[in-house]
Amino acid sequence: GDSVTQMEGPVTLSEEAFLTINCTYTATGYPSLFWYVQYPGEGLQLLLKATKADDKGSNKGFEATYRKETTSFHLEKGSVQVSDSAVYFCALSSGGTSYGKLTFGQGTILTVHP
Amino acid sequence: AAGVIQSPRHLIKEKRETATLKCYPIPRHDTVYWYQQGPGQDPQFLISFYEKMQSDKGSIPDRFSAQQFSDYHSELNMSSLELGDSALYFCASSLGGDSFYGYTFGSGTRLTVV
Numbered sequence: 001g002d003s004v005t006q007m008e009g010p011v012t013l014s015e016e017a018f019l020t021i022n023c024t025y026t027a028t029g030y031p032s033l034f035w036y037v038q039y040p041g042e043g044l045q046l047l048l049k050a051t052k053a054d055d056k057g058s059n060k061g062f063e064a065t066y067r068k069e070t071t072s073f074h075l076e077k078g079s080v081q082v083s084d085s086a087v088y089f090c091a092l093s094s095g096g097t098s099y100g101k102l103t104f105g106q107g108t109i110l111t112v113h114p
Numbered sequence: 115a116a117g118v119i120q121s122p123r124h125l126i127k128e129k130r131e132t133a134t135l136k137c138y139p140i141p142r143h144d145t146v147y148w149y150q151q152g153p154g155q156d157p158q159f160l161i162s163f164y165e166k167m168q169s170d171k172g173s174i175p176d177r178f179s180a181q182q183f184s185d186y187h188s189e190l191n192m193s194s195l196e197l198g199d200s201a202l203y204f205c206a207s208s209l210g211g212d213s214f215y216g217y218t219f220g221s222g223t224r225l226t227v228v
Binding site for chain 2: 036042043044045046089100101102103104105107
């Protein structure tokens with residue numbers, strides 16, 4: 001079945017540091033890939049997405065590139081801010097009979113210190 | 115812009131009681147998804163509805179049932195509650211029955227079973 005694996009967390013960084021959160025996946029066919037962010041006490045917000053190989057999703061300074069050859073979708077940001085502290089989830093949707101269902105990774109807690 | 119509305123935000127129930135969670139999708143969205151997120155866990159897909167018909171089913175216990183009504187809102191009914199049902203329950207909505215563009219989550223209902 002489909003699965004998503006994220007790097008072990010939590011991640012603690014100083015402001016303006018470079019961020020990478022690794023994500024790899026296993027899926028049938030050609031899934032769509034997503035990063036969601038969850039701030040404390042809030043729902044999941046779509047951060048960025050990519051729907052085919054070599055697509056780059058980007059939003060609010062975050063980027064991720066759909067790498068079919070390595071089945072990866074790593075999240076990066078060049079300079080993090082304290083306001084980026086949240087939980088980040090990598091997810092996929094593989095379509096087919098699970099049309100629309102999202103499979104999530106285990107989440108990575110990011111804490112950014114001033 | 116209108117978002118996905120969930121009610122109630124918080125709910126406390128005793129073991130063996132029944133709970134009903136409600137979800138109001140974004141206007142014109144015809145697809146609703148329910149997820150369960152345990153403490154420190156990633157969201158797990160429960161069930162989805164497209165045009166008022168069940169479209170997919172995940173790890174939803176038999177004690178739970180759900181439906182989507184003619185106005186597209188959805189209700190998740192949970193009976194014989196157990197301590198392990200304590201979790202954050204998210205509803206999400208999309209248009210056209212897929213997550214190709216990512217879908218929008220509500221802020222969730224936090225259910226505590228005591």
